[in-house]
Amino acid sequence: MFLVITNVIILLMFGGGIYYFLNAYSYVDFYKRLETRAGIAARYNLDQDELTADAYKKIREQHLEKLSEEKEYIIKINPQLSVGGISEESKLPAELLQEIIDKGKSTYKNGNTFYAGQTYPQGKANYIVVVSAENYYSSHHLSFLRNILIIGLLLTLLVTSFTAYYFSRYIFEPIRQITQKVKTISAENFHLRLEEEENNHEIKELKLTFNDLLNRLETAFETQKNFISNASHELGTPLTSIIGEADVSLIKNREPEEYQESLKSILKQAERLDEIIKSLIFLAQTGYEGKRIPFETIRVDDILWAVKTVIDKLNPDNKIHFDFSLLPDDPRKLKIQGNRQLLHLAFANLLNNACKYSYNKPVTVSIGSSNSEVVIIIRDNGVGIPEDEIPFIYDPFFRASNTKYFEGYGIGLPLTRNILRLHQGTLQVTSVINSGTTVQVTIPLSFPK
Amino acid sequence: MHFITNAHFILMPKTILIPTNFKVSSLYTLKVALEDYKEKEVEIILLYADVLESSITELLFFSPRKRIEELMSDEFRTAIEIIKNRFEPNLTTLSIQLFQGKNQASFVNFLEAKCVDEIYTLSKPNLPAGTPCAKLHFFIDRATIPVKKVDHHNNDLLSEGDHLQSLFA
Structure with a gap:
């Protein structure tokens, strides 16, 4: 779930960023295009040299495609006429006209229609040249892009959710298996081990560690379980030797030195017995109580x-x-x-x-x-x-x-x-x-x- | 003049070449060689006959050190350490080298370049015919420097596995 949310946030930021910057750029770009057109329009409409004006017109027609709803406005600035008057007459926004007169050039946007205009002095008169057009690119391309981004986001969301679900199943399945298997291991069937996997390294290591732990536990368990048998086996040898020695000594009467010798040997074996018993106790202790040897x-x-x-x-x-x-x-x-x-x-x-x-x-x-x-x-x-x-x-x-x-x-x-x-x-x-x-x-x- | 040559001869460590197939049993020869020269300083070269790949990428990235590391098993490494620990004082250097020559002349050149004095090898190396190792033994048999053949009693028994015990045979 966390993965899906993170993914959605990243995608939203990414898609939104693309959309926002492209939108902003498309305005800038479109205004520039309009400004160029306004410049050219001024040239071929107002230039006194007809040859040059024709040449501009030709170029304009041949090389610059007609924009959607493209309109050219050429207005002679009449000092007697107010901006409002010009605006009413030409149906151009007054703010745009005012700004053109003030700054020499300006841009304006009204709904989906974009305006770019500039002043153009011709002889003694001063003209305002405005070109307006609809930003087809912005209205169509960008909405297309927006749709693609939304569909892409939804699709990615779907794929991410699916893969996240699948992967979580895939990753947690072995762990679930381990849990189930471990539940079945008890004192009665301590020999059971987890099957080692070949391809999943982490799970394999976990299983190995677990098996290792089970090995140690089993060893400790068995040592304890077989303690009596172990002890009797290990104690048997010196005991046999002690019994043998005592038997031989008692067969007949012997010199005190011989008895001493026998007793020494018996003592040695008894000491060894003592050592073994201590060792076995050590072993049992390490197996169960975890005492250090x-x-x-x-x-x-x-x-x-x-x-x-x-x-x-x-x-x-x-x-x-x-x-x-x-x-x-x-x-x-x-x-x-x-x-x-x-x-x-x-x-x-x-x-x-x-x-x-x-x-x-x-x-x-x-x-x-x-x-x-x-x-x-x-x-x-x-x-x-x-x-x-x-x-x-x-x-x-x-x-x-x-x-x-x-x-x-x-x-x-x-x-x-x-x-x-x-x-x-x-x-x-x-x-x-x-x-x-x-x-x-x-x-x-x-x-x- | 004669005296100086002799002194020089005594001081120089003896260089012994031993072919190996990176199996512990092949190091038994090394043990025998070092026992034979217990009182002298000895330099050992363990030689492994290898095929040089003809592919350009293989040649470009070929590194003898990596190749040797790749071939060495843990048992082999341990066996070498055991021998080094035993014969520490008289074993001056022990190097493992690859031999990629294809004919007797290249082998003679190798012996000369490394100033090899003697070769120790198993009398029955038990190698499949046609392998580079078998070829190396063929070159050794025709070498002009002294070659000592060592018998390994348990060779047949141990050739199946690669256990440290074959060193102690």
Whole structure:
């Protein structure tokens, strides 16, 4: 509506301006024409030289078209006769005559008839020469123009209203769709997303942002939903180790040193349990209450070494090798902002998976660093993941069809991805079945160049 | 005199040419080359064989820098940064150039102009025949300067995608 009103105002100003200025110009122009004609009329009527007078007449007839209702008045000024008298006699307006006598020349308009006159001295006598005519141009052309402008205005109004209506529909339709779609998304069907459009950039961005928001919400939601399962999975490993250690110690009577050793090991695992529990609580908190996880500056290689040390204890048969061939020269390029416990958990998951699903075949961990992020690549030679199942590996409890004989709950990878997301990192898994899996992790640097 | 020549030779950074197709896997050669010359200063030229358009407008607005920007993927950029960060001290310069020559002579001229000392290339570049890149490999095979062929173990496996992991093979 606003658009239509603005348009009408602009058009009115534009059309009205054209009409007004053209109208004003047509007067000026017409008076000039009349003045020229008055001059010529004086010449051929009053010039004493007949030859010249004839020549003027000829030119006048040949080259100057006759105006509508054109009349010539040649009046000899008689000092005895008043202006009123002349006016009555010649039927010319008295004001015009008075002004001609006073100023030498003048113009006048009466209705649609225009007058232009001047004085013309001839010998001793003085004449007034007036030419009057109807302004055909003004009366016809301008009214034609006025009609065109009015019709144009109405047409434009119609077209603008139509297009404004159409465009508002076109622009608001996607937004209406978004509203409808969003209304259908609830806790039960959190996986639903808005379909991304190709051509409408702004709407596409809005949808992307919305989907992104939904992704984060879904992650937080799922983390919370699966908290118990996640916790039991993550707590299982150290608990098994504690139980195992205690079992072995209780088989027979041992020396005090051996008990001490066992207790130390149990304590270490219990501490680890404590760490994991704390980390999981952190994760749940970020998912729901929005509490900040404490981040610190950490070296990625430190964490990886720490993870390897733990795995070495739990699974001494592992063959994890570090590939430092692309380790950056500058140690600052290994420092990231992160939570030590969470990242420890994430990498432990990835490395454990790599060892587990490859029957402890060699696993290579490579580290490199660009100017903005650390890249960690974990490559195994294990059973791989069937190609059509790769899209589902981040779904909680999903397990690939070829992993029946391996222990696990399908929690590790979603949890790892959640942790990496919290660190603004990415996780990319590529796999070839029966050949191996490669996991690429990127985490932004603390001090990007 | 002999001594001076030798000293000059030692101080000059070694210029190595590496053909690339703007795939991360092609940078594996770069990693091998830099590992081979860990103790020396090295100048690297990554060379991409390109076809020069014959249209007058294309030629008028042709800019090698823009063309290279266009060809580079994010992965490729990251891979180059990773390598630069690793070999920072001995990698003096790394430039990416386009080669639009059509015959062996133009390639020889290019090598001479850039003072290239050695070429590193994949032993099985796996390029479709008839492409400019394949042609470049043909020129490299006939080059008179030393050419080192590098084996890439996972070449077949990784040729499908262009992942950073092919750099770490």
